[in-house]
Amino acid sequence: MASSLANIILxxxxxxSFLSNLFFFKxxxxxxxxxxxxxxxxxxxxxxxLIFYFSSSNFSISAVYENSHxxxxxxxxxxxxxxxxxxxxxxxxLIVGLYGTLFSLxxxxxxxxxxxxxxxxxxxxxxxxxxxxxKSNPFDLIIPTPEExxxxxxxxxxxxxxxxxxxxxxxxxxxxxxxxxxxxxxVTKQLDSTWAKISWPWVMSSWVFLTIGITLGSIWAYYxxxxxxxWFWDPVENASLMPWLAxxxxxxxxxxxxxxxxxxxxxxxxxxxxxxxxxxxxFLVRSGILNSVHAFANDPDRGIFILxxxxxxTTISLLIHTFYSSHTTNYKISFFSKxxxxxxxxxxxxxxxxxxxxxxxxxxxxxxxxxSISIGPDYYNTILAPFIFIFLIAMSIGPILKWSxxxxxxxxxxxxxxxxxxxxxxFLIIIFSKRNELILYLGLASSLVLILTILFxxxxxxxxxxxxxxxxxxSHLGVGIFILSVFLNSYFSKTKDFEIQIGEIKKxxxxxxxxxxxxxxxxxxxxxxRTDFEIIENNKLFTLNPSIRRYFQPDQITSETSIKPTLxxxxxxxxxxxxxxxxxxxxxxxxxxxxxGIWFGLVLIIFGGILSVFKKRV
Amino acid sequence: MRFFFxxxxxxxxxxxxxxxxxxxxxxxxxxxxxxxxxxxVYESNSDFAKDIKNYxxxxxxxxxSDKEIYDFLRTKxxxxxxxxxxxxxxxxxxxxxxxxxxxxxxxxxxxRLGASR
Amino acid sequence: MYLKKGFKIFVxxxxxxxxxxxxxxxxxxxxxxxxxxxxxxxxxLSSKSLFHEQNxxxxxxxxxxxxxxxxxxxxxxxxxxxxxxxxxxxKNKISIIGINYKDNNRNAxxxxxxxxxxxxxxxxxxxxxxxxxxxxxxxPETFLVDKHFKIIDxxxxxxxxxxxxxxxxxx
Numbered sequence: 016m017a018s019s020l021a022n023i024i025l026x027x028x029x030x031x032s033f034l035s036n037l038f039f040f041k042x043x044x045x046x047x048x049x050x051x052x053x054x055x056x057x058x059x060x061x062x063x064x065l066i067f068y069f070s071s072s073n074f075s076i077s078a079v080y081e082n083s084h085x086x087x088x089x090x091x092x093x094x095x096x097x098x099x100x101x102x103x104x105x106x107x108x109l110i111v112g113l114y115g116t117l118f119s120l121x122x123x124x125x126x127x128x129x130x131x132x133x134x135x136x137x138x139x140x141x142x143x144x145x146x147x148x149x150k151s152n153p154f155d156l157i158i159p160t161p162e163e164x165x166x167x168x169x170x171x172x173x174x175x176x177x178x179x180x181x182x183x184x185x186x187x188x189x190x191x192x193x194x195x196x197x198x199x200x201x202v203t204k205q206l207d208s209t210w211a212k213i214s215w216p217w218v219m220s221s222w223v224f225l226t227i228g229i230t231l232g233s234i235w236a237y238y239x240x241x242x243x244x245x246w247f248w249d250p251v252e253n254a255s256l257m258p259w260l261a262x263x264x265x266x267x268x269x270x271x272x273x274x275x276x277x278x279x280x281x282x283x284x285x286x287x288x289x290x291x292x293x294x295x296x297x298f299l300v301r302s303g304i305l306n307s308v309h310a311f312a313n314d315p316d317r318g319i320f321i322l323x324x325x326x327x328x329t330t331i332s333l334l335i336h337t338f339y340s341s342h343t344t345n346y347k348i349s350f351f352s353k354x355x356x357x358x359x360x361x362x363x364x365x366x367x368x369x370x371x372x373x374x375x376x377x378x379x380x381x382x383x384x385x386x387s388i389s390i391g392p393d394y395y396n397t398i399l400a401p402f403i404f405i406f407l408i409a410m411s412i413g414p415i416l417k418w419s420x421x422x423x424x425x426x427x428x429x430x431x432x433x434x435x436x437x438x439x440x441x442f443l444i445i446i447f448s449k450r451n452e453l454i455l456y457l458g459l460a461s462s463l464v465l466i467l468t469i470l471f472x473x474x475x476x477x478x479x480x481x482x483x484x485x486x487x488x489x490s491h492l493g494v495g496i497f498i499l500s501v502f503l504n505s506y507f508s509k510t511k512d513f514e515i516q517i518g519e520i521k522k523x524x525x526x527x528x529x530x531x532x533x534x535x536x537x538x539x540x541x542x543x544x545r546t547d548f549e550i551i552e553n554n555k556l557f558t559l560n561p562s563i564r565r566y567f568q569p570d571q572i573t574s575e576t577s578i579k580p581t582l583x584x585x586x587x588x589x590x591x592x593x594x595x596x597x598x599x600x601x602x603x604x605x606x607x608x609x610x611x612g613i614w615f616g617l618v619l620i621i622f623g624g625i626l627s628v629f630k631k632r633v
Numbered sequence: 634m635r636f637f638f639x640x641x642x643x644x645x646x647x648x649x650x651x652x653x654x655x656x657x658x659x660x661x662x663x664x665x666x667x668x669x670x671x672x673x674v675y676e677s678n679s680d681f682a683k684d685i686k687n688y689x690x691x692x693x694x695x696x697x698s699d700k701e702i703y704d705f706l707r708t709k710x711x712x713x714x715x716x717x718x719x720x721x722x723x724x725x726x727x728x729x730x731x732x733x734x735x736x737x738x739x740x741x742x743x744x745r746l747g748a749s750r
Numbered sequence: 751m752y753l754k755k756g757f758k759i760f761v762x763x764x765x766x767x768x769x770x771x772x773x774x775x776x777x778x779x780x781x782x783x784x785x786x787x788x789x790x791x792x793x794x795l796s797s798k799s800l801f802h803e804q805n806x807x808x809x810x811x812x813x814x815x816x817x818x819x820x821x822x823x824x825x826x827x828x829x830x831x832x833x834x835x836x837x838x839x840x841k842n843k844i845s846i847i848g849i850n851y852k853d854n855n856r857n858a859x860x861x862x863x864x865x866x867x868x869x870x871x872x873x874x875x876x877x878x879x880x881x882x883x884x885x886x887x888x889x890p891e892t893f894l895v896d897k898h899f900k901i902i903d904x905x906x907x908x909x910x911x912x913x914x915x916x917x918x919x920x921x
Contacts, residue, residue, distance in 0.1 A: 298773075315777040315778055319774065319777065322774060333762055334762075337755050337762070348746065349747075365738070366738065380773075381723070387711065387713040388713050389713045389714070389717075390716065391673065392716070393717045394727070667784065687879075688877075707786075708786065709786065709882060710885050711785075713784075
């Protein structure tokens with residue numbers, strides 16, 4: 016009974032979406048926009064209904080039955096709504112609709128353009144809605160109503176993971192509107208700097224949300240997985256990074272279009288690429304084609320559907336681009352001009368994107384030919400490293416340059432001075448830390464060049480703050496700090512595996528660990544074996560309590576890390592699943608150096624992006 | 634005198650043990666855990682991962698080289714147990730394609746360069 | 751100009767068509783199973799026997815016919831499921847060598863007493879080294895080996911009637 020209501024709402028939603036197309040073809044523009052918005056609102060309603068069913072543990076609804084349990088804490092019952100394939104797909108569709116509706120509310124200048132944007136957005140929305148109803152309906156009825164649900168993966172019962180998917184979706188699903196804006200502009204022959212200014216906040220907000228989503232995922236991986244790291248080049252992680260790289264290239268290309276009215280066709284192409292990669296990511300994660308701790312439940316049939324959708328959307332977009340792209344004027348630019356360096360930015364970002372795309376899909380393509388290989392972090396780190404150094408240097412130079420002219424002499428001197436200071440600094444760090452790896456030196460030097468260039472630049476323009484692009488300053492500074500921290504963390508962290516019994520003390524370098532206690536507690540829906548460790552570092556004492564949990568529903572064992580932040584680093588301790596009979600506990604201790612810098616860098620990047628969404632002038 | 638000698642040997646064996654552990658860790662990070670979802674043997678706690686780690690440690694103490702250990706595992710489990718494929722005809726695209734991509738990109742950028750108006 | 755556009759479209763469609771085809775095919779590929787050892791010679795597996803203190807080498811137990819190697823453990827639930835099929839193979843005079851994976855000797859003996867002993871001999875594998883040598887990664891796993899000690903087939907997980915039939919047919 017209950018789910019019939021939701022299904023009626025969904026059917027109505029599709030009906031209005033079709034109606035919107037019909038009105039559009041009959042040139043009844045206002046109606047086509049209104050019916051789209053009604054459809055969008057109906058989808059939002061159905062999602063709210065799903066949340067209600069989850070929070071009230073209504074097991075007659077299939078999605079609730081398969082993914083929830085009465086013993087789950089209320090907060091996680093709520094968030095369980097989008098912690099499964101069907102619910103998250105509904106959220107996906109909701110966001111496509113939401114971006115369209117918001118655009119229709121905020122934009123009112125050119126009604127033809129607006130109608131085209133809504134038309135394209137509506138069809139992206141419609142195609143996924145049909146997929147949902149036909150193949151992934153969360154509201155399928157289960158009769159008779161089961162007494163209890165099948166529970167949820169305990170790893171997903173984590174606050175960070177609750178917010179990670181919504182932010183990711185607001186990000187890469189938001190690029191659907193970017194695509195619609197581009198296609199509408201192509202078709203109405205309005206792909207110019209005015210269009211770039213209109214699209215800017217929509218593209219930027221999608222990018223910001225995506226960055227936040229990826230950051231949350233990374234923080235979660237650090238705190239939850241217990242592997243001491245924050246990025247593993249896991250295919251699902253890569254699936255979110257790829258649209259991010261394309262989106263970043265798009266933003267920079269959009270900048271050229273906005274200010275100089277150049278690179279129309281290229282910008283349009285990047286927009287298509289960005290959303291296609293978002294779709295590819297969706298496909299990779301849901302189709303069962305990938306082996307990953309993150310992947311959703313496997314279902315090849317769903318995969319086919321999504322694959323077809325991706326190819327339809329991408330091919331049609333590219334066809335539109337081919338037919339409607341305008342003639343490019345033949346202009347030349349000098350090497351040390353801003354345009355050229357923005358082109359270089361695009362080249363490097365797309366190169367990184369290509370490497371990650373290749374590494375992620377190569378095993379899949381090979382498996383279709385009955386071969387199998389594995390690609391791990393080494394491949395990515397080895398190929399990317401040298402190019403990152405050059406990229407950071409280019410990133411330091413670019414903002415100093417002028418549009419369409421070559422660089423001024425005094426700017427050259429300025430840069431060279433900063434460059435040598437950075438080299439010196441890095442050299443001192445290397446000497447002081449007694450390391451001799453070249454890669455470390457290059458990493459430190461190039462990120463310091465970027466950081467110092469920005470700091471010097473800001474200090475020079477003390478009195479004329481409104482002339483600096485503050486958002487660029489924050490984001491680029493964030494990148495510099497991020498990369499610097501990545502290298503410091505990578506080279507100066509330490510790991511130690513050991514076994515220990517109660518009362519024993521282990522010493523590594525200047526840290527001593529003492530297992531003082533070990534007991535078993537019963538909490539909510541799990542059994543916990545908690546350990547107490549006393550840590551002494553340089554005469555400072557603190558405790559860590561790593562534990563192991565055994566969940567009841569479903570039967571699963573997880574390891575909970577215990578982390579102590581200090582000024583420059585983290586003490587990070589995990590225990591392994593012990594032999595139930597023995598008194599010996601296996602543990603792994605990480606000294607994670609400069610991990611705070613990594614988070615801080617990411618926060619700065621996000622902050623710069625937020626500033627940019629709201630800026631009024633160029 | 635004997636006392637100090639024993640301490641010296643102990644310390645030597647600790648630092649040696651440290652080296653072995655580091656090497657076990659480095660190698661384990663390159664071996665894929667086949668019963669996990671894409672984790673490396675270093676990261677996993679499954680029985681399979683523990684067995685592999687023990688095996689690696691044993692072989693290191695028998696003075697086997699990294700390559701010998703990887704090769705042995707490849708003959709038993711196939712190419713996909715090792716992260717980072719050995720360069721071969723099949724895999725040449727993994728390095729050739731990026732190179733081509735970058736070179737084409739550089740060419741495209743160069744085409745635009747010249748004296749501006 | 752239209753020729754150029756037409757050409758672009760053509761290339762586009764071919765490129766995506768190929769990609770689509772590859773991804774489509776890989777969707778239905780079986781989950782990865784290492785089958786590299788099939789067709790290779792059985793490695794020299796030797797270890798203490800579960801039943802007596804002596805070291806046993808698997809190649810000493812020749813019987814001039816095909817035989818089975820079964821990796822099992824008393825703590826492994828699917829092993830209990832497949833056990834009747836192993837007993838059936840034994841009844842059909844197929845020689846089965848067991849590899850007891852990371853188990854407690856006493857528990858293993860109790861397991862065999864309770865469910866029946868299909869094994870001609872059982873080698874102990876407390877460190878998982880024998881399993882690695884066989885290219886196995888879990889429990890249970892079963893190998894079909896011919897009289898020249900060449901590995902003909904393997905089965906991951908509890909064996910089923912199909913596998914039993916295959917074994918009996920290869921006798």
